[in-house]
Amino acid sequence: MEDIPTPAFEHGKPYPGTDIVVSFEASRCRHFAECVRGLPMVFDVDRRPWIDPDGAAPDEVAEVVRRCPSGALQYRLREGPDEVGDDITSVEQLDTGQILLRGRLAVRTGDEVRSETRMAACGCGASSMVPYCDGACVAG
């Protein structure tokens, strides 16, 4: 029997807003900073909690979450469609070795299959959470 993929949203810590819930899986954040650049009133690392989903319109928050290359950020609109991965799967390797993927992905980890729309995969072999990059490539 095929494993049923669990949505990436369910692995993050939820930050509930009125019309949108943002989830954040800290171990996958590779500090690309798309979030803080895109909506600094929503994503502010100097504030606790650092995510305020009500800091902008829900569609704007969703749009910026979809820019997060690592997939650390996910969202669910309370009334609206879930994120759908890009029709065409794209793969890009950075100089660090990190492999950025976008699409409709089923990612097998040790004990489950996860559905992803965006992820930073390890391309250097040093990650402790393969197939995801854990930042070992850029540490130190």
Ligand code: SF4
């Ligand atoms: S856009 Fe994603 S990977 Fe980049 S800093 Fe924000 S949460 Fe982390």
Ligand code: FES
């Ligand atoms: S590419 Fe980042 S740990 Fe391997």
